[in-house]
Amino acid sequence: MKKLCLSWIAIVVIILVILTGCGKQNNLGSDTAVKANSGRVITDMAGRKVVLPQIIRKVYPVSPVESILLYTIDPEFLAGWSYFMGADQADYILPAYRDLPVLGWINRGSTGNVEEIMKMKPDIILMVNDITQANKDYADELEKLTKVPVVLLDKEMTKMEQTYLAAGQVLGREERVTELAAYCRETIGMVAEKKALLANRKPVTVYYAEGRGGLETEPNGSWHTEIIQFVGGQNVADPDLPGSSSIGRSPVSLEQVIVWNPEVILVGYFRDGESSSFPAIMDDKGWQNIQAVGNRRVYEIPTGPFNWFDRPPGVNRLIGIRWVANLLYPDVYPFNFRSEVKRFYALFYHYQLSEQELDKLVTGTQRK
Numbered sequence: 001m002k003k004l005c006l007s008w009i010a011i012v013v014i015i016l017v018i019l020t021g022c023g024k025q026n027n028l029g030s031d032t033a034v035k036a037n038s039g040r041v042i043t044d045m046a047g048r049k050v051v052l053p054q055i056i057r058k059v060y061p062v063s064p065v066e067s068i069l070l071y072t073i074d075p076e077f078l079a080g081w082s083y084f085m086g087a088d089q090a091d092y093i094l095p096a097y098r099d100l101p102v103l104g105w106i107n108r109g110s111t112g113n114v115e116e117i118m119k120m121k122p123d124i125i126l127m128v129n130d131i132t133q134a135n136k137d138y139a140d141e142l143e144k145l146t147k148v149p150v151v152l153l154d155k156e157m158t159k160m161e162q163t164y165l166a167a168g169q170v171l172g173r174e175e176r177v178t179e180l181a182a183y184c185r186e187t188i189g190m191v192a193e194k195k196a197l198l199a200n201r202k203p204v205t206v207y208y209a210e211g212r213g214g215l216e217t218e219p220n221g222s223w224h225t226e227i228i229q230f231v232g233g234q235n236v237a238d239p240d241l242p243g244s245s246s247i248g249r250s251p252v253s254l255e256q257v258i259v260w261n262p263e264v265i266l267v268g269y270f271r272d273g274e275s276s277s278f279p280a281i282m283d284d285k286g287w288q289n290i291q292a293v294g295n296r297r298v299y300e301i302p303t304g305p306f307n308w309f310d311r312p313p314g315v316n317r318l319i320g321i322r323w324v325a326n327l328l329y330p331d332v333y334p335f336n337f338r339s340e341v342k343r344f345y346a347l348f349y350h351y352q353l354s355e356q357e358l359d360k361l362v363t364g365t366q367r368k
Helices: 001-029 030-039 066-072 114-119 133-146 157-171 174-198 221-229 254-260 277-285 317-328 339-348 355-362
Strands: 040-043 049-052 059-061 122-129 150-154 203-207 262-269 296-298
Touching: 049 150, 059 066, 066 122, 066 157, 066 174, 066 339, 114 133, 122 133, 122 157, 133 150, 150 157, 157 221, 157 317, 174 296, 174 317, 203 221, 203 254, 203 277, 221 317, 262 277, 262 317, 277 296, 317 339, 339 355
Parallel strands: 059 122, 122 150, 203 262, 262 296
Antiparallel strands: 040 049
């Protein structure tokens, strides 16, 4: 009788084990089969289900935004740059990655060669853009065209922390992105916390000078000047500025800038062979009656290795947020230029700035 009871107990245990195994299989559902056969399934920031390889070694960035994001996380992921880098930018890039192939962009209306990109055999293609239906559709189209998984992350400036965390999950670099995400949270949180102190102040007015003579700009509301509004400043350029577009650089007259009479001028340039308009602005008699020039509140935007202000609209703007905030409201946003820039470059760009390199970056950024 005792043996019979033990036999029944053994049978019951076996049945329970089988049932438990079946239950687990049902809970995981179809994702289990996908993971076992093809890789792992993630949901990107656009809500798209994407099947990724178990291990990702090379990533193709569709534009400079993704190139910079990948470089900050781990430059080994870069299959190539999506744009040609100027000599003044490459000086701040680790030597091993300065001469990666330049494959161009593969975003809508861009020059990237899809066939050449496919020859590189990237494990995934990374997109960082606005989360819109059009961009979701394009990510799906690109995936079908290349047969390479496409991951879409959010480029919104206030969501850089979440973008880093999502990228870390995709790339298997969760520990690395934690410290980068923390800096994003610290920077965005600093602005949110301090904005209450500006509530009763008239915003500092700013003109963004582009082009050889400083007579091109971006209208208020453009993502190109997003940092100005974000830190509490006021872009003087009208939203309905003639020639305004997503590409930017709308022409304006000196007479119009005089009418705007900005308190601060930020000088930027990005085209090959185009020099800074700072000398023209400071030396031309026509600019002298503008209060920013008279008060010597004209500042060149650093560009090495990536622009601090707007091109591209990526994580490179984090240091720009702190810098512009301090330029406009030094009493509200304290900023130790030398120590903070060194900290940022070491953390994000894997680069220890020398005192000479720091001096070069300082030149033009703190005109008094």
